[in-house]
Amino acid sequence: MPTGAGKSLCYQIPALMMDGITLVISPLISLMKDQVSNLNQVGILAAFINSSLTASQYYRVLELARAGKYPIIYVAPERLMSEDFLKFALDAQVKISMVAVDEAHCVSQWGQDFRPSYLKIVDFINRLPVRPVVSAFTATATAEVRDDIMDILMLRDPTVMTTGFNRPNLYFSVQTPKDRYAAMVNFLERHRGESGIVYCLTRKVVEEVCGQLIKDGFLATRYHAGLGDEERRNNQEDFIFDRAQIMVGTNAFGMGIDKSNVRFVVHYNMPKNMESYYQEAGRAGRDGEPAECILLYGGQDVVTNQFFIDNNQDNEALDSMTREIVMERDRERLRKMTFTASQTSA
Numbered sequence: 001m002p003t004g005a006g007k008s009l010c011y012q013i014p015a016l017m018m019d020g021i022t023l024v025i026s027p028l029i030s031l032m033k034d035q036v037s038n039l040n041q042v043g044i045l046a047a048f049i050n051s052s053l054t055a056s057q058y059y060r061v062l063e064l065a066r067a068g069k070y071p072i073i074y075v076a077p078e079r080l081m082s083e084d085f086l087k088f089a090l091d092a093q094v095k096i097s098m099v100a101v102d103e104a105h106c107v108s109q110w111g112q113d114f115r116p117s118y119l120k121i122v123d124f125i126n127r128l129p130v131r132p133v134v135s136a137f138t139a140t141a142t143a144e145v146r147d148d149i150m151d152i153l154m155l156r157d158p159t160v161m162t163t164g165f166n167r168p169n170l171y172f173s174v175q176t177p178k179d180r181y182a183a184m185v186n187f188l189e190r191h192r193g194e195s196g197i198v199y200c201l202t203r204k205v206v207e208e209v210c211g212q213l214i215k216d217g218f219l220a221t222r223y224h225a226g227l228g229d230e231e232r233r234n235n236q237e238d239f240i241f242d243r244a245q246i247m248v249g250t251n252a253f254g255m256g257i258d259k260s261n262v263r264f265v266v267h268y269n270m271p272k273n274m275e276s277y278y279q280e281a282g283r284a285g286r287d288g289e290p291a292e293c294i295l296l297y298g299g300q301d302v303v304t305n306q307f308f309i310d311n312n313q314d315n316e317a318l319d320s321m322t323r324e325i326v327m328e329r330d331r332e333r334l335r336k337m338t339f340t341a342s343q344t345s346a
Helices: 009-017 029-041 055-066 083-089 116-127 143-152 180-189 203-215 229-240 274-281 299-310 313-317 320-344
Strands: 021-025 046-049 072-075 096-101 133-136 170-175 195-199 220-223 246-249 262-267 291-296
Touching: 009 021, 009 072, 009 096, 009 133, 029 046, 029 072, 029 229, 046 055, 055 083, 083 116, 096 116, 170 320, 180 203, 180 262, 180 291, 203 220, 203 246, 220 229, 229 246, 262 274, 274 291, 274 320, 299 320
Parallel strands: 021 072, 021 096, 046 072, 096 133, 170 291, 195 246, 195 262, 220 246, 262 291
Antiparallel strands: none
């Protein structure tokens, strides 16, 4: 189901109807915090378990979970097979009724955001004394990735739902400006007072673009993996609550962020593949109102993306043959993205 179509409701509502705990496997800290905050605001007790918690906070969450306080717990895949978490999950007091895998394309080696840590999910499920309901959700999955998800998670006779990807309220365009920053500012001037996201390929470009936008009088903030947890959290909240109207970030920002009034998404650089582009651009117009998705394409973007593919540390967990296959698939996705951008640019 596309971004903003309500995938989270598909596991949150069943979680409230079931007798026990639903574990939601989620890849990003920002996604977990946003989802848990939204649930708590509507009176549903939920918690998350990831590296942002102190040891005392972590054990407190497990203690309250054992006491039945949380029907929904978001957990990072890296935590599943840890000794403390396994001890919790196997406790006779704890009933895990469902495991929901969010951003499920991450489980597939052919998915655009493959994460080896997602392969631990099925090992965790197999350790449980009673197999829970297992569900998987994503906004971007080819037929091959869907099959991979079903096989790797060992889904049993699953119900498969695939909705359309067309969102008629979104306007897409590609530009190849000589001065990328000037073209973006010209666009932003026409959207003064509106909320939007600017995606950049690298942390360095995020810093440069955000700094210049602030100098030029825009209410902008930044988000990338090089910032501390507290600053990322504060900057994200500033954007969500409209204290900052423009978020400048890498692809580390936005997965699972529920902000309805994003009127534009500008890709300052070309993403690595069509799936990433669709997912990131799809964060605009979640309220159904018209929104613009602009891609500013330049040849250097291809070189940068190729560098990322050749130096992807996530692939280090794979054997050499599989690693080469995954890299070639990534290169082919990049070629398709480049062809689309170059052929549709104005």
